[in-house]
Amino acid sequence: KKHVIIGAGILGASTAYHLARLGADVTIIDREEPGQATQAAAGIICPWISQRRNKAWYSLVKAGAAYYPSLIRKLEADGESNTGYAKVGAISLHADSKKLDDLINRAEKRKVDAPEMGEITRLSAEEVQALFPPIAEGVEGVHVSGAARVDGGALKDALVRAAVGHGAKYVFGDAVLQKHENQAIVQVDDVDYDSDHLIVTAGAWADELLAPLGINFEVKAQKAQILHLDMESKATEDWPVIMPQGDQYLLAFPNGRVVAGATHEDEVGFDPRVTAAGVSELLTKALHNAPGLADATVQTVKVGFRPFTPNFLPVIGRVPNLPSVLVANGLGASGLTMGPYVGAELAKLAMDEESSIDLSHYDLSNAIKKEIV
Template sequence: STYIVIGAGILGASTAYHLAKSGADVTVVDKKHDGQATDAAAGIVCPWLSQRRNKAWYRLAKYGAKYYQDLIASLEADGETNTGYKKVGAISIHTDENKLDKMQERAYKRREDAPEIGDISRLLEDKTQREFPFLQNGFQSVHISGAARVNGRALCEALLAGAKKHGAKLIHDEAKLLYKGKKIRGVLTSSATIEADYVIVTAGAWARELFEPIGIDLQVTYQKAQIMHLQLDEEDTGSLPVVMPPNDQYILAFEQGKIVIGATHENDTGFDYRVTAGGVYEVLNKALEIAPGLADGAIDEIRVGFRPFTPGFLPIIGAVPSHSNVFLANGLGASGLTVGPYLGSQLAKLALGQEIELPLEDYSVEDAIQANKYMF
């Protein structure tokens, strides 16, 4: 059978990689819009301390974090070693010891069925400082050794390069759905008509407009994020842990003095690609309050990305109810780097007609489609 994947952020890139690896004939069409979420993303893979109560979300995030082990090994076997993934651990910092106690308890409980969390330890102030020397005084932390950071851009490129090695074709263009009567036949690009047996839509924040012409109202929205990259003189930053502060922000260190701080959560902006005064102010203000030692860093770049969300704030995966040869996944929200590689592997299986381990009813595509809006 032949497959087309529309959209190659982390989700589509993983789907294409797994499809191609299994021997399927795959064509990827990706526009790489400005604001692609994967390209802007921070890169924390550490879902276990989250206080979010939704079980379906946690299950997916847990599987997602665990799956990295297999995925990175598989990419390395394909010669793709520049994945931007590293298990550097994380410190969740706080000034309130009670909160840290609760966090630690939660981590122990979750480790019972998620041994990939690794070692859990409590660090007093001096040790916390030593883990991340730029921090404000007064923080203690819970350290999780199994947490990782990943460079979304690098991983996405590695997945696409791996997919190509297994025979996938990549087209850099915008795709529209090609249909005849009730059936989706493939896609139209600016220069070609490409037919395929199956079409897989992993188009993130842009998926809604893609489905519009066939009368499907896929209720995917998005949230704007601005995120800043700093460059420090200090070069030995590659092994520093991810810092998870009490506010809704984070600090990540990459190789050679690159530090990523962010991000904003801006609703109802539309596709506004601007870096704004308010956005930059918020990111800097919150980060420097936590880590004043970063104040001397040079501002290297500021990226803007759109996190895709569904009405239920949960990822969705499945076939489009009215078109059984069209599959989609979406709604990865703020944890898509964690979930994306795994969900892509499951989406590939689904499209190949293989059994998958996820209970699909928990991530139903139907929930995000306005029922009476089918054109056919």
Template sequence: MNGVRSQESEESEEESMEEGRKMRVVVVGCGIAGAAAGYELARSGVDVVLVDSRNPGRATSAGAGIICPWSSGVEDEDWYRMALAGTEFYEELRAALAADGESEFGYRRTGSLLLVDEAESTEALARVAERAEKSPLAGEVELVSARRAREMFPPLAHDGPAIHIPGGARLDGRSVREAMCRAAQRHGARFVEGTATILADGAVRGVRVDDVFFGADAVVVAAGAWAPRLLEPLGVHVRVAPQRGQIMHLRLPGVDTVNWPVVLPRSKHYLLAFDDSRVVVGATREDDTGFDHRITAAGVAEVLSEALSVAPGLADATHVETRIGFRPVGPDVKPLLGEVPQVPGLVVVNGLGASGLMIGPYVGTVAARLARGADAGIDLTPYDPLR
């Protein structure tokens, strides 16, 4: 409960204060944003404790990992600013992780194909090209024929043009999270598994994990869809709800899928390929399901129907697995990011929705800067976590 500390907690805190001459930050939640926050803090010389509850359905583990902000139909400029920053940040992150011995986490710039029809192709190309011209990472955007699109992604049956964006990339969410966690640990970060309770008395005091208390100068809450129940005892209300996503992994044995581009149909579904003859298709966007962690008949039917309508060549693929993730969806498309004024030392990063893997490492890094009192590097006014 807010402001309540046991005698054991007092002793643990006093011990940590004697031992630790440097700042300590506890990060609650080890999805992609939390892992990034922990990594940034550890690299900065902060004493970091990363707490993970291992709840089933972490969005990071289920997400597709599409990095292509230029093709998005989202018109919110504040969201796009964050999405572009997140995309560009991957270059810095990859270099940092490589220096820390983590050179492979499924990231590959394979390009993206935005499927369009003839009637909308000119307008769509102009919209994507306008964004791409301001972003060197996007590459030279062009309109390609249906035949060329099928050559690039053979299972397709699209009979219209497609917009090819060379800079589009994909990554494996689980792998990048684990790479950041390992790298953070090399820099001294500690990992604790259990249920967290944030303790505050005017300002943040620390976090109790089950029966162990960790005193802290600041706490970063990166708990995704589970954050509201963690913050409510502090009187902090974040407007985040779980949105269930079911995503399917297929395999085409013996087929080289390494360089297949990400395919973005005219719906909210997608297809992307990885190096092991695997094609990922999805995903559902199911509201009002709570934390019901089940694969459903309707979800499987929706994912397969959408995928096979665009790429019937996948009909003979082997089903490998279906993953479920609970996207933390906020009041709008923008992330919830910033300090909580009424609880000094508390930083929230949440509400990433379907953009989690694209912007997660960047917003996690920004949250880390806030926690250690550094400049955020971006105007956070539009991303108020309590809006």
């Protein structure tokens, strides 16, 4: 079978890699959208202490976080040393120490069937500052040692390179679909790409791609702006992820890079601009949480579009009446966590193997608008 994948974000790149490893004939097409979610993402892998209670969501992020170490080993065995992944741990901060006790209780319960969380440790304000020097004074935290950070762009590139190493073809271009006698035809620049099986992992842009197949696909783009700072001379590579109170976070990468994110902007469409209000929000919250960042150099502000479905859950499944088309989407704000795992499972589904995901929770019909008759 010839498999064609449209979309080389984290989801499509992982699917291509796993399919190519299984020996399949794979072509992956991507038009390299500047707003690709994967390249803009922060890269926090720490699902266990989230307050979100949805079980279908949690089972994917939990499996996703657990899958990372073995994926990284596979990529390293394929010669990919720059995967952007490091298990640096995460610290959740709160001014109210009772809230930190609650968090420890919740975390200990979840650890029972998620040993990959590692050690859960209460930290004094001084201990927090020793691990992440720019942080505000006097704020205690809880440290989770199994948490990680990943550079989404670096991991995606490693997956695509390794897929190509296993025989996959990468095509740069804008894919267009047509329906012809109950088959989906893929074209790039008017050239047909022969396929027996199509996998659509086109993120926030999937609706326009699927429309010619007669599918009214409901995916919404949520815009995110995210700030990259440079602390030049600081040895930042081991700094943990910081999850303060509220919706903002901080994390660090090698060579002095500190990332502060992110905005959540609905209803602005695919507006690629870095805005005054966006930068103001990011800087205000970052400096409130970590006054020690005041002298950092502003390096860049990235913009990405998170793909959301109407019920905020991923969808995974075959298109009604077009069983040769497999669609996965809606990874939302946690796609770097679950994407590599979901991609590995998509590869199994594409090969007609059984998946360990209970697909009934992620039915594609949840993101297909019903015709009003």
